[in-house]
Amino acid sequence: MIPSIKEMTGAEMVIQALKDHGVEHLFGYPGGAVLPIYDALFAAANELVHVLVRHEQGAVHAAEGYARSTGKCGVALVTSGPGATNAVTGLADALLDSIPIVVLSGQVATHLIGTDAFQECDTVGITRPCTKHNWLVKDIADLPRVLHEAFQIATTGRPGPVVIDIPKDIQFKKGFYVEPDSVSHRTYKPPFEADMDAISQAVALMAAAKKPIFYTGGGIINAGPAASEHLRELVELTGFPVTSTLMGLGAYPASGEKWLGMLGMHGTYEANNAMHDCDVMIGLGVRFDDRVTGRIDAFSPGSKKIHVDIDPSQINKNIRVDLPIIADAGQAIKAMIKVWKQKEYKADKKALAEWWGQIDRWRAKNCLAYKQNGHGIKPQYAIDRLYQLTKDRDTYITTEVGQHQMWAAQRYKFEQPNRWMTSGGLGTMGYGIPAALGVQLAHRDSLVIDIAGEGSVQMTLQEMSTAVQSNLPIKIFILNNKYLGMVRQWQQLMHGGRYSHSYCEAIPDFVKMAEAFGCVGIRCEKPEELDAAIQKMIDCPRPVLFDCVVDQMENCYPMIPSGAAHNEMILSDADEEATEVSDAGKMLV
Amino acid sequence: MNTSRIERHTFAILVDNEAGVLARIVGLFSGRGYNIESLTVAEIDPSQHTSRITIVTSGTPEILEQIRAQIGRVVPVHRVVDWTVDKPSIAREMALVKVAGTGEKRVEALRIADAFRARPVDTTHTSFVFEITGSPEKINQFVDLMQPLGLVEISRTGVAAISRGPDPM
Numbered sequence: 195m196i197p198s199i200k201e202m203t204g205a206e207m208v209i210q211a212l213k214d215h216g217v218e219h220l221f222g223y224p225g226g227a228v229l230p231i232y233d234a235l236f237a238a239a240n241e242l243v244h245v246l247v248r249h250e251q252g253a254v255h256a257a258e259g260y261a262r263s264t265g266k267c268g269v270a271l272v273t274s275g276p277g278a279t280n281a282v283t284g285l286a287d288a289l290l291d292s293i294p295i296v297v298l299s300g301q302v303a304t305h306l307i308g309t310d311a312f313q314e315c316d317t318v319g320i321t322r323p324c325t326k327h328n329w330l331v332k333d334i335a336d337l338p339r340v341l342h343e344a345f346q347i348a349t350t351g352r353p354g355p356v357v358i359d360i361p362k363d364i365q366f367k368k369g370f371y372v373e374p375d376s377v378s379h380r381t382y383k384p385p386f387e388a389d390m391d392a393i394s395q396a397v398a399l400m401a402a403a404k405k406p407i408f409y410t411g412g413g414i415i416n417a418g419p420a421a422s423e424h425l426r427e428l429v430e431l432t433g434f435p436v437t438s439t440l441m442g443l444g445a446y447p448a449s450g451e452k453w454l455g456m457l458g459m460h461g462t463y464e465a466n467n468a469m470h471d472c473d474v475m476i477g478l479g480v481r482f483d484d485r486v487t488g489r490i491d492a493f494s495p496g497s498k499k500i501h502v503d504i505d506p507s508q509i510n511k512n513i514r515v516d517l518p519i520i521a522d523a524g525q526a527i528k529a530m531i532k533v534w535k536q537k538e539y540k541a542d543k544k545a546l547a548e549w550w551g552q553i554d555r556w557r558a559k560n561c562l563a564y565k566q567n568g569h570g571i572k573p574q575y576a577i578d579r580l581y582q583l584t585k586d587r588d589t590y591i592t593t594e595v596g597q598h599q600m601w602a603a604q605r606y607k608f609e610q611p612n613r614w615m616t617s618g619g620l621g622t623m624g625y626g627i628p629a630a631l632g633v634q635l636a637h638r639d640s641l642v643i644d645i646a647g648e649g650s651v652q653m654t655l656q657e658m659s660t661a662v663q664s665n666l667p668i669k670i671f672i673l674n675n676k677y678l679g680m681v682r683q684w685q686q687l688m689h690g691g692r693y694s695h696s697y698c699e700a701i702p703d704f705v706k707m708a709e710a711f712g713c714v715g716i717r718c719e720k721p722e723e724l725d726a727a728i729q730k731m732i733d734c735p736r737p738v739l740f741d742c743v744v745d746q747m748e749n750c751y752p753m754i755p756s757g758a759a760h761n762e763m764i765l766s767d768a769d770e771e772a773t774e775v776s777d778a779g780k781m782l783v
Numbered sequence: 784m785n786t787s788r789i790e791r792h793t794f795a796i797l798v799d800n801e802a803g804v805l806a807r808i809v810g811l812f813s814g815r816g817y818n819i820e821s822l823t824v825a826e827i828d829p830s831q832h833t834s835r836i837t838i839v840t841s842g843t844p845e846i847l848e849q850i851r852a853q854i855g856r857v858v859p860v861h862r863v864v865d866w867t868v869d870k871p872s873i874a875r876e877m878a879l880v881k882v883a884g885t886g887e888k889r890v891e892a893l894r895i896a897d898a899f900r901a902r903p904v905d906t907t908h909t910s911f912v913f914e915i916t917g918s919p920e921k922i923n924q925f926v927d928l929m930q931p932l933g934l935v936e937i938s939r940t941g942v943a944a945i946s947r948g949p950d951p952m
Contacts, residue, residue: 318803319803319806322803322806322807322810323810323811323814326858327858330802330803332802347858352856379858380799380861381798381799381858381859381860381861382858505856506852506855506856507849507852507853507855507856509852510845510848510849511849511852514845
């Protein structure tokens with residue numbers, strides 16, 4: 195027997211593979227069909243830290259938060275049946291946001307599959323459309339290969355979630371474990387390096403541009419921190435303006451002078467107008483999502499579009515582009531820098547100066563401004579203060595989904611990648627608390643804040659119990675307006691102000707709730723008390739639920755109403771009556 | 784961008800013959816709202832455990848480009864070829880056609896079958912089952928002609944396609 199082959203049980207193979215792939219932390223919830231793996235985990239307690247969540251959705255979101263904040267693969271372990279179905283939301287979330295996670299699920303024993311056994315469900319069938327790939331392992335001989343392929347597929351190419359469904363008898367069976375490097379996949383060969391001809395064409399287009407813009411996204415974050423460094427260099431080299439999608443925030447620093455802010459439905463006036471009017475658009479790790487493009491037939495009508503993506507299926511999916519480049523975003527940017535320098539290109543200074551002049555006129559609109567009327571806390575003010583009081587710390591931000599998320603994206607200024615964890619594609623309310631747990635586990639000494647709404651936060655609030663048990667001092671900063679704010683805003687703008695079921699008559703007392711969980715609760719209702727309250731939250735060594743009571747009727751602007759173009763933004767409530775949403779627009783979500 | 788014309792294309796997909804691979808491809812079509820007009824699948828290399836799927840689908844050129852890219856990223860897929868675009872190919876389909884009748888209609892059915900080189904593979908005093916191979920259009924034509932002659936039912940295999948010339952897909 196060669197030394198790299200060891201006999202062990204399926205459950206032991208799972209643990210061995212986790213160790214071999216550098217996993218140190220995982221999130222999970224035990225049950226009948228995963229007991230052998232939990233037993234093996236018991237024996238490996240010194241090497242693998244397991245966090246017991248309160249719901250499997252939380253385990254998967256926590257793994258996502260862990261993955262996004264570290265660049266490593268997140269891992270979750272769930273049981274069969276409801277354990278697996280509860281994980282589905284997290285899987286779909288990770289698929290749309292390209293987050294590398296491996297989810298291990300228990301399954302009933304192979305001889306019981308198909309008999310409607312207790313806690314049986316067709317896990318691979320249910321998770322097939324919401325994973326990058328999945329496996330049901332029916333033979334112990336396949337298990338080591340599948341475990342290694344799973345990590346490879348989750349973390350390379352366009353990252354994504356994978357599921358390995360392991361029947362209980364396979365977990366008990368003995369077999370021979372092989373090490374990761376002895377496995378290579380037959381068909382899976384993701385692209386990585388860019389085609390240099392295409393890069394040269396792209397750089398030539400850029401050098402000749404008069405009104406260029408970098409449109410950057412989550413692909414740069416996924417390409418690792420070096421990709422963000424390359425982006426900064428390329429922006430400095432060219433002097434072009436840069437905007438980002440929700441998923442790409444932090445790749446270019448918000449303090450950078452070339453930064454236009456986020457683009458899209460709640461993006462800045464300058465970013466969206468620059469996208470609309472540009473002559474060369476350089477899309478880097480983006481997917482022309484509907485939140486970004488607005489009305490497709492009015493999207494940046496006059497521009498040549500360069501699109502770098504590692505996933506060929508993203509090319510020409512929503513928007514036809516002129517120059518596709520299939521590559522890792524970081525590699526492509528690096529290659530662009532090389533060609534720009536080699537050919538000694540110089541940007542058209544005069545044209546660029548005019549372009550920046552136009553951009554500065556758009557910037558002068560000061561589109562993120564808000565009016566402080568009344569005596570209450572404006573949600574924008576709350577985010578601004580939170581930012582000011584945490585910016586000089588080692589801070590990570592997660593969010594839920596809704597108005598608070600957009601205000602956070604607009605106003606919290608990210609200087610580094612991997613500091614911003616949010617559910618972009620799927621828009622999963624309830625993402626923020628468990629994601630924060632994952633971030634905090636990976637960064638024990640950092641300040642991890644979930645900017646939340648009182649609606650979203652109640653979807654996974656039980657995970658505060660996890661925070662206490664695992665000593666993860668996350669801070670949940672709730673902008674409490676008693677409304678499902680984004681729903682209410684759409685009802686105001688598109689449904690005649692008929693606020694159908696968007697008001698939360700009964701909301702738990704979050705301070706008492708915090709105390710019941712063994713966390714710390716803080717409530718603040720007055721702007722003048724906010725700084726001290728936020729400081730108290732920051733200084734607290736325990737998990738905190740912060741109930742920040744804010745203006746109930748504040749809307750999130752700027753906004754491109756659905757079905758409208760980039761240059762048809764609403765900037766404030768005063769604009770809103772002038773802008774009628776088309777019937778076609780109302781169809782869109 | 785979806786205002787352009789609808790085209791019909793035939794794709795060949797070489798896949799690892801592993802559990803669920805067909806469901807991945809078919810699920811991709813239903814999940815993304817693409818049509819399947821015909822589908823054939825069988826293992827073609829037992830030693831390599833590879834299967835070949837042939838799908839006839841329709842859509843605008845943009846949709847067809849997406850279909851190809853989406854299939855291409857399914858993990859157990861080795862290759863995707865669009866026969867309508869990539870290289871000259873031939874497509875064939877087999878059908879079993881049951882026709883019941885007596886007298887002149889029965890004679891006429893046999894005569895037409897002969898003209899189409901369709902073979903009777905089951906015969907009773909009151910019925911035939913014909914086996915016919917050809918392009919989908921030829922089979923459609925045959926079926927149309929059998930309609931007034933006592934057509935009972937049809938079983939079609941769906942299209943199998945292969946490139947012309949010496950090279951593989």
